[in-house]
Structures are given as C-alpha cells and as structure tokens.
Amino acid sequence: MIQSPGILLYLLAFVLVLGPLVFLHELGHYLAGRWFGVKAEEFSIGFGREVAGITDRRGTRWKFGWLPLGGYVRFAGDMNPASQPSAEWLALPAQERAKTFQAKPLWQRAIIVAAGPITNFMVAILILAGFAFAYGQNVTPAVVGVVEAKSGAAVAGLQPGDRITAMGGRSVDTFFDVAKYTQLRPGEQVRIEVERNGEQHALTARIGERVETDRFGNSYRTGRLGVGPGAAVLKPVGLLEAPLIGLRQTADIVQMTLDGLGQIITGRRPLSELGGPLKIAQVSGERLAMGPVEFVFLIALISINLGFINLLPVPVLDGGHLLFYAVEAVRRRPVEPQVMEWAFRGGLIAILALMLLVTLNDLGAFGVWRSLAGLIG
Template identity: 65%
Template sequence: MIETPGLLLTILAFVLVIGPLVFVHEMGHYLAGRWCGVKAEVFSIGFGREVFGVTDKRGTRWKFSWLPLGGYVKFAGDLNAASQTDPAWLALPAADRAQTFPAKPLWQRAIIIAAGPLVNFLLAILILMGFALLYGDVRTPPVVREVVPSSAAAKAGLQPGDRITALGGRGVGTFDDVSRYVKIRANERVQIDFDRAGTAQRRDVVIGTQAQVDRFGNTYEFGLLGIAPERPVLVEVGLLDAPVVALRQTRDIVVTMVETLGQVISRRRSVKELGGPLRIAKISGEQISIGPEAFVFLIALVSINLGFINLLPIPMLDGGHLFFYAIEAIGRRPVNPAVQEWAYRGGLMALLVFMMFVTFNDLGAFGLWKNLAGLIG
C-alpha cells in the first residue's frame, strides 16, 4: 500500500528543513561580518516584499519576505541582495565607510562570503557526529559472503571469501565504500581489484541495474554488483572519534554529489534526476513521516547540498563572489564593475532558467505531464 504524508505535513516538513538551513547559512555571513566590523543593514529570510520584521538597536532589519526559497544579508556598502557594490559607499563619512563591506580587506570579504556555506557544512557535521555517537559507525569489511547467481559479480567471476580492494582504481576500506561506488554507476564497465587467498586479481565488470519502489511509490534505479557482505560490523564511536567519522561521511556525500553531477553533465545520467524545491518538499514530507532520525538525517543532507551548491563559481552565488575575489587576489585589483554587472545578470538568468527546469522536472516526477497528456488524449 502506498503511503502519502499529506499536503499539510509536507508543507510543514519543507518549512522545517529550508527555513532553519537558510537562517543558519545567512547567520554564518552575519556573524562573520560582525566579527570583521561590517554593519548589516538587512537580514532576510526569503526574497521579495517584506511580510513582517523588526529593526534591532544596531540598525539591522530582521525580516521575513514572501518568497521563502532562500535569504540574504545586505551589508552596508551593498547595492542589493546579491552583494553588488554600491558606488555611493565611497562618499560616506569616514566612520560609516569603515563599516561597509567594500572597505574591508580582501581576506575579510572572502571570510564573510565563505562563512555561509561553511556553517552549512558545520551543521551537517554536528548532526552526523550525533548519529555516530548514538548509533556507532558501520565498518563492515569488503569481503564477499555470497554471490548472487547470474549477477554482475557472478559474471566477473567473484567468489565467496574474495576481499574487494579497489573499484575503478579507487581503494575501498569497507563494504559501504563498495555500495556507495556501485549505486551511482548502473550499466557502467568498471575495473574491480580483489584479493583471493592472498593473491591479487583484477577483472572488468559491467555493473547491473535494479529498480526499487519505496513505501511512498517512488521508483529508484541504482547499480547492483550482486554480492552479499559478511555480518555487519558496528563500532562504538567515542567523543574524540565522532568528528573524524562525521568528516569522513561528509566527504563521502560531497564526492558522491560531485560524481553524480559529472554524470549528468556528461549525459551518463538523465537530467530528469535533477530536482528542485517541490521535490525537496515531497521528500521532506516522506522523511518526517518515517521518523525523527530520517528527518534529521535529511536536514544534514540538504545542508551539505546547500553548502556545496553555494560554493559553485556561479555569479549570484557565494562561489561566484569567491571566484571574483580569487581574480582580484591574482591581479591585485578588483574585477571591472561592468564585467561583474554582466556576470551577475547572466548568473541570475542562469539560476532562473535552472529553477524553471528543475520545477518542470519535479512536476513531471509527480505525474502532472502524464495526467495532462491523458486528459488531452
């Protein structure tokens, strides 16, 4: 039976995921700006017209805006929410000018911009640390216990007792490393290195494909090697080991994201897999209905995604600003304002087109286009 979390629970879950993560991201910018002595004029959750807000004693306007799909901190000296420099900052009195964002040295501006994504990563690491402390760390060795007949592993000649040492030239330490590598490489030919009774061997294998339908009716296709591991090994994690485990898991998630994005760009993976806010909302509702652990883990994943995406060198995003700062550091002077202006316009257009595209994908994933085609037909 297919379960659905319901519209109200889905909306609530989406707000509980996106709202705090946007706040944490922008708070990273805000606190770094405070540390560097920059005045924040606006701290906004959402874009567009203000719904409600309050001004604190430092003159910062804290507000909620009607489009809650992001946020921004507008510092003194910024022309707009995209942190483009306002030429008028040079005409301010010396005391006021010293509190503007453009007046700060390059390294401080870079810290302020990078603080948002870094805080998202930090939040995810803290969540993963908590999971490690509560549930331990699975370190099942990459040893084959059983080979599924007619599977990719069987065709490659793997046998029970083989210890997998590398996939595609990448070393593996646990069975989770094997699973993570294989899942995103359905139908790909990869090289598998393994140890059999002390002898190193190497084979080529074409990873199989398996479709799975979850309790909500979502269908997923993933790569399958066709082996079963030894009994899972769960290691208790102490306070000193928890950050190491969390950092490793965060690294693994980022690597998987980068590789998956590369597969989309190289057309080895369909662009239909790209999702946007609607799909995040759907998944949020599903995960919160499963339980608090699944929902909190989703928050960690989305936080890592938010941090990663914002570090991409695209104008309008934090990574775009850092890219311009890198050019400034190399050339010893800021990028021409006109060039920045056109870059920001192009970045904004690209982001709008991308949002329209992923929304189109989301609606397709929900079956809207099939239903419309059925009505028309």
C-alpha cells in the same frame, strides 16, 4: 499500498528543513561580518515583500519575506547585486564607510562570503557525528561473503573470501564503500581489484540495474553488483572521534554529489533526475513521516547540498564572489564593475533557467504533464 503524507505535512516538513538551514547559512555570513566590524542592514528569511520583522539596537532589520525559497544578509556597502563600490558608497562619511563590506580587506570579504556554505557543512558534520556517537560506525570489511548467481559479480569471477581493495581506481575499505560506489553506477562497467589468497587480481564487472519502489510509490534506479558481506561489524564511536567520522562522511556525500553531477553532464543520467523545491518538499514530508531519525538525516543531506551548490563558481552564488576575489588576488586589483555586472546577470539567468528546469521536472514527477495530456487528448 502507497502511502501519502499529505500536502500539509509536505509543507510543514519543507519549512522545517529549508527555513532553519537558510537561517543558519545566512547567520554564518552575519556572524563573520559582525566579527570583522561590518554593519548588517537587513537579515531576511525569504524574498519579496516583508511579512514580519523587527529592528535590533544595531540597526539590523530581521525579517521574513513572503517567498520562503532562500534568504540573504545585506551588509552596509552592498549597494548593488554585484557587490561593487558605487558613487553612493564613496559619498558616505569615512566613519560609516569603514563599517561597510567593501571597505574590508579582500581576505576578510572572502571569509564573510565563505562563512555561509561552511556553516552548512558544519551543521551536517555535527548531525552525522551525533549519529555516529549514538549508533556506532559500520566498519564491515569489504570481504565478499556471498555471490549472487548470474550477477555481474558472478560473471566477473568474484568469489566468497575475496577482499575488494579498489573499484574504478578508488580505494575501498568497508563494504559500505562497495555499496555506495555501485548504487550510483547501474549498467556501468567497472574495474575491481581484489585480494585473493594473498595475491592481487584485477577483474572487470558490469554493474547490474535494479528498480526499487518505496512505500510512497517512488521508483529508484540503482546499481547492484551482486555480492553480500559476511558478518556485519559495528564499532562504538567515542565523543572525540565522532566529529572526524562526521567530517569523513560529509566528504563522502560531497564526492557522491560530484559523481552524480558528472553523470548528468556526461549523459549517463537523465536531466529529469534533477529536483527542485517541490521535490524537496515531497522528500521532506516522506522522511518526516518515516520518523525523526530519517528526517534529521535528510536535513544533513540537504545542508551539504546547500553548501555545495553555493560554492559553485557561478556569479550570484557565494562561489561566484569567491572566484572574483581569487581573480582580484592574482591581478592585485578588483575585476572591472562592468565585467562583474554582466557576469552577475549571466549567473542570474543561469540560475533562473535551472530553477525552471527543476520545477518542470518536479511537475513531471508529480504527473502534471500526463494529466494535462490526458485532458487535451
């Protein structure tokens, strides 16, 4: 039976996920700017007309915008979208200009910009570290316990007792490494290196495909090699070790994100798998309905993706600003304002086009286009 959390739970979960993550992202920018003596004029959660706000004693306006799909910190000196000095900035008194973003050295501006994505990664690391400390770490060795008949593993010649040491050129330590590699690659052919009776062997297997449907009616196409582990091994994790495990798991998730993005770019996965705000709301509501552990883990995943996306070298994103700072460091002079302005416009167009694409995908996933086609037909 298909279960639906309901639209109110979707909206509540969406706000509970995106609101705090956007706040923490912008708080990273704000705190780094404050550390270097930059005045923040506005701190906004959401875009558009102000719904509510308050001005603190430092002159920063903390507010909520009516469109809760992001946020921003506007520092003194950020007088145009491309963060370029302007005549208005040059006209400021020297004492005020010293507190502006553009007056700071290049390395300080780079830290302020990078602080937002870094904060998102730190949030995820802390969450994953907490899970590792609370539940332990699965360190089940990558030793084949069972081989499913007629599976890709069986056809390739994998046998119980084989220790998988590498897949597709990547080293494998645990059985979880095997699972996460195969799940992303349904239908692909992969080179598998195994240790058998003390000898190294190289096999070629075609990963099978499996379509799974969850209790909410969502279908997922995943890869399945057709092997199972022996006895599971769960290792307790100490308080000092937990952050290192959280960091390692965060890096693994970033790697999986890069793999998925590469598959979409190369056409191995359809563009329809890209989701937007509506998909985030749906998944958030479903994970909230499944319980706090699933919901908090989702927060970690979205926080990682928020940090990753913001580091992409696209003008208008944090990564675009960092790219121009890198060019400035090499050239020893800033990029020309006209170039920055046109790059910003191009980046904005690209982001808007992507938002349109993922929104269309979301509507398609919700069956809107099928319903319209049925009405027209």
